[in-house]
Amino acid sequence: MINQKLIDFLEETPYACNYGTEIITSMPETECVTRWQNIFTGNPLLRAWHGGVVSGVLELTGTLAVINSAKTKECVLLSINTSYLRPALGDKSLFSRATVVRSGKRVHTVSAVVWQNSPDEPTAMASLTFAGK
Amino acid sequence: MRKPEPGRGLVIEASCYQYAEDFIYVGAAAYQVNSKIMCCNAVGIFKSDTPGPVLGMEMQ
Numbered sequence: 001m002i003n004q005k006l007i008d009f010l011e012e013t014p015y016a017c018n019y020g021t022e023i024i025t026s027m028p029e030t031e032c033v034t035r036w037q038n039i040f041t042g043n044p045l046l047r048a049w050h051g052g053v054v055s056g057v058l059e060l061t062g063t064l065a066v067i068n069s070a071k072t073k074e075c076v077l078l079s080i081n082t083s084y085l086r087p088a089l090g091d092k093s094l095f096s097r098a099t100v101v102r103s104g105k106r107v108h109t110v111s112a113v114v115w116q117n118s119p120d121e122p123t124a125m126a127s128l129t130f131a132g133k
Numbered sequence: 134m135r136k137p138e139p140g141r142g143l144v145i146e147a148s149c150y151q152y153a154e155d156f157i158y159v160g161a162a163a164y165q166v167n168s169k170i171m172c173c174n175a176v177g178i179f180k181s182d183t184p185g186p187v188l189g190m191e192m193q
Binding site (some may be wrong): 043045046076 | 136184
């Protein structure tokens with residue numbers, strides 16, 4: 001079952017629409033899939049996803065996790081620390097999962113990961129902090 | 134740090150502050166056009182000598 005607020009957020013946010021990210025599930029954790037588009041190419045020689053897009057998918061999934069857990073629609077990214085672990089190969093989808101580590105009164109700490117073949121082989125991971133209202 | 138105002142462009146300043154072995158350390162900051170107020174900053178570590186397009190810049 002998917003939280004309707006998350007679907008609304010994806011449909012109402014222009015930059016999220018550009019990614020074409022779809023929610024797989026929002027319980028117990030937020031999981032999404034982002035399908036490959038040629039405009040995501042970062043390195044034409046490797047035909048790999050651009051790191052900025054990968055980071056954007058991590059941030060978007062983290063935002064959805066905060067909205068889902070904090071019951072708020074307003075959250076602002078304060079910081080993101082992304083580690084690129086493997087090349088994200090083109091023509092393949094990116095799966096993402098975000099977990100709210102701690103939700104305080106004003107600050108939410110989130111952990112997010114993306115993978116292609118298996119969650120055991122993560123492509124990148126990120127630690128994020130959001131300010132929520 | 135601050136929300137950029139919609140409709141105004143951003144100026145990005147980036148500089149390489151260290152090149153050690155195969156790793157390039159870069160710092161960057163974003164400002165709104167005609168403003169000295171920083172909106173956000175970033176630090177990135179890039180690995181050199183990986184396959185990719187020629188960027189037309191040689192680093193010493």
